[in-house]
Amino acid sequence: MKGILSLLKMKTRGGKPAEDHTDSVLFSTAFAGQGVDDSMLVPWEARAVEVGAKRLPTSRGGKLLQGLWAKDKYMAHLDKDAVERMERFFEFAAIPSNRDVIRQDEYGNFMVVLLTGTIAVDRVQPWGEQLRLAETRPGDILGEMSLLDSGIRFSACTTLTDCEIAVLSAEAMDDMMTKDPQLAASLIALLARKLSLRLRVVSARLSDNHK
Numbered sequence: 001m002k003g004i005l006s007l008l009k010m011k012t013r014g015g016k017p018a019e020d021h022t023d024s025v026l027f028s029t030a031f032a033g034q035g036v037d038d039s040m041l042v043p044w045e046a047r048a049v050e051v052g053a054k055r056l057p058t059s060r061g062g063k064l065l066q067g068l069w070a071k072d073k074y075m076a077h078l079d080k081d082a083v084e085r086m087e088r089f090f091e092f093a094a095i096p097s098n099r100d101v102i103r104q105d106e107y108g109n110f111m112v113v114l115l116t117g118t119i120a121v122d123r124v125q126p127w128g129e130q131l132r133l134a135e136t137r138p139g140d141i142l143g144e145m146s147l148l149d150s151g152i153r154f155s156a157c158t159t160l161t162d163c164e165i166a167v168l169s170a171e172a173m174d175d176m177m178t179k180d181p182q183l184a185a186s187l188i189a190l191l192a193r194k195l196s197l198r199l200r201v202v203s204a205r206l207s208d209n210h211k
Contacts, residue, residue: 136157
């Protein structure tokens with residue numbers, strides 16, 4: 001994570017983008033660096049077709065995202081202008097109930113922000129038990145760990161109701177790093193903070209369950 005933030009700092013001078021506008025490929029190439037080829041990777045475009053996702057107007061998706069993040073303890077550090085600038089990097093979609101947006105143990109290069117509805121987060125333990133880790137609420141972020149570290153998905157995320165979501169892909173994150181590096185740096189720092197908190201909660205839950 002420090003390496004990502006250091007790269008972003010190099011791309012800005014005095015809070016303004018540096019003159020070198022070389023496109024970033026930090027996130028979109030990270031999976032190949034981990035030995036993951038295209039046949040192993042599940043991008044959002046493929047999953048969207050599989051789950052029957054329908055495109056949501058940016059006007060609606062952006063308004064929902066702004067409202068939810070304004071109430072979030074961490075994401076509220078992004079002001080309205082920052083979230084509006086971020087909207088062009090997201091895709092917004094509506095998904096029916098009982099669809100796997102993310103599957104455990106797959107490689108996926110996108111994260112999801114739940115805008116409306118409920119998504120279950122489940123993990124099948126090595127000994128075969130399925131554990132319900134959470135039932136997420138609007139504003140919750142899913143899949144950011146794999147986006148940040150190019151690792152395998154830790155759990156499955158299944159829609160329990162009809163849901164509306166915002167999706168940020170690795171390619172879009174790279175685009176943000178190139179066009180608005182200060183915004184990208186802020187987003188990555190906030191995602192890392194929220195992720196760390198959630199992993200602590202999940203770790204405690206798994207430890208209690210295993211006793």
